[in-house]
Amino acid sequence: MKKDRQIIEVRGLARQFGGVRAVAGIDFEVCEGEVFGFLGPNGAGKTTTINILTGLARADKGEVRIAGIDCAANPKAAQRLMGIVPDESNLWPELNGFENLSFCGALYGMRGREREKRADELLDMFGLGDAAKRKFGGYSKGMKRKLTIAAAIIHRPQVLFLDEPTTGIDVASARQIRLLLKDLNDSGTTIFLTTHYIEEAERLCERVAFIVGGKIVRVDTIENLVRDVQKQRVIQLTLSRSGNTAAGSDSCGLEELPGLLRVAFPGIEFESITGSALRALSMKALPLAPLIRFLEEREMDVTEAKIIRPSLEEVFVNITGVALEQMRKEKEQGKAKGGKA
């Protein structure tokens, strides 16, 4: 598929709520036929961005164009091209599955026969045929999510916006949704999705933007992002405290280990994962034997060591971690300045 026409163009978008800069001047574009992921931690500004793009929220500054249409000047023309899956499944609880879909089709001006046929087709496609005559209010969370996605594509939109499409639903349903989204994209629909599941982005998206504190810190293809980290070597060690606490040994807590290790092994990054595991990251070969000896001297038995293939998760943690740290520093500096003044 040729991907050169930009279907979403965002320039200098900003939105502030009171003192909170939810979106702090972002630029990006999405090409026709692309699956574009918007990744970021809680409160990063994902929902605010999607709401501005779809016309539910206003920008303080900046410009949004959908298929060339200026969304501020002509929101309704842009909305005709969009399908929207909000972060909450918000169809009408008193209508059944079929009625909900048909009603959503009517909102986009579809005629009776056409939208009923399409509703049946979508109910089958999403495996909700048996629930068609049941009220939406009585659906399970996963079923609600599926019907909400079906409702967003009833009018065959050119661009589909999804705000955390698979959050809070089981693995099988999430997988089914991802496959359906893939199919939809294969048939030409551009997809813009937000998520905090790295794996989801890795499986679905061609390009992702990392957003932290309202700023985009990096936009790149999954391929490029992963290539960067794959040069890295990562070993995960599972530790347990050994029983023989001999006098004179340097025993210490697990939480102090990364700090101690960084001093002892310069050039290697250490981070503790969950309660009892530790990761060592380096661009060079890792000195495993000295590492294990060092730990054993501190009353830690290494019960397992495994090589980790770095994934987008590492990229995400690196990028957002660095960005968050930087923002914290900027904030502190700002405060210090403010304090002196």
Place this chain on the structure above:
Amino acid sequence: MKTWIAFWNILKKDMRNYYLKPPNISWGIIFPLAWTLMFFIKSGSGFGDVRSILPGIVAMSVLFGTTSMLAVVITFEKKMRSYERLLLAPIPLEVLMLAKTSGAVLIGIANGFVPVIMAAFIVDLSDVAWGEMTAAVTLISVSSTFLGLFVAVSVSEVFEAQTFSNFFRFPMVFLCGLFFPIAALPIILQPLSYILPLTYGADVLHGAINQAAQKPPGLNLAILAGFCIIFFGVSIRNVQRKWIY
């Protein structure tokens, strides 16, 4: 064309799911009946008096019929966030709000004629000015619907909408000259009467049914239409300002 498909389906959905539910229909019939009986018991007079209280009962039936469901149709859907779907649909906001309120207007008109039909069995209504009466019922229905809309978009909870609309509705029953002439009110309350739309609607009804209007019907109806435009305009602005956040 596409916009009208949306309009019609929004109206149809609300009618079926909210307005035409059995409790709502029975309320439309019991409400005027109860008020009529109450007045009879209170005054102790016979059926001849039906005509004198008919304008008041009609106006009240319309007022309560229109405003009772808007809190649900609008505030509830806003709270459940399904309203966001309507705001994101490619239809002009004005058309959307008209679609959401048309059901209330129709119910209001229907409710307004319930006491008229009941009265027709008891007294002779052949000299009523039906044209004026219909125009008045229609405009009272539209203006009180838009007043209800104004309330519904100004609050965020269903109970607030209901409390707030009672805050309007009950004083209106006494201040708008439905059952006692405005001139009989304490002088400090009288200006209040003239800023309430129902006052003008009630006057047309008194004229149409009992030839007892204070002002020409054309003037009253024009003022009512003015109220409709103001309430609707302000509501649209509130939605644009507050709901598209």
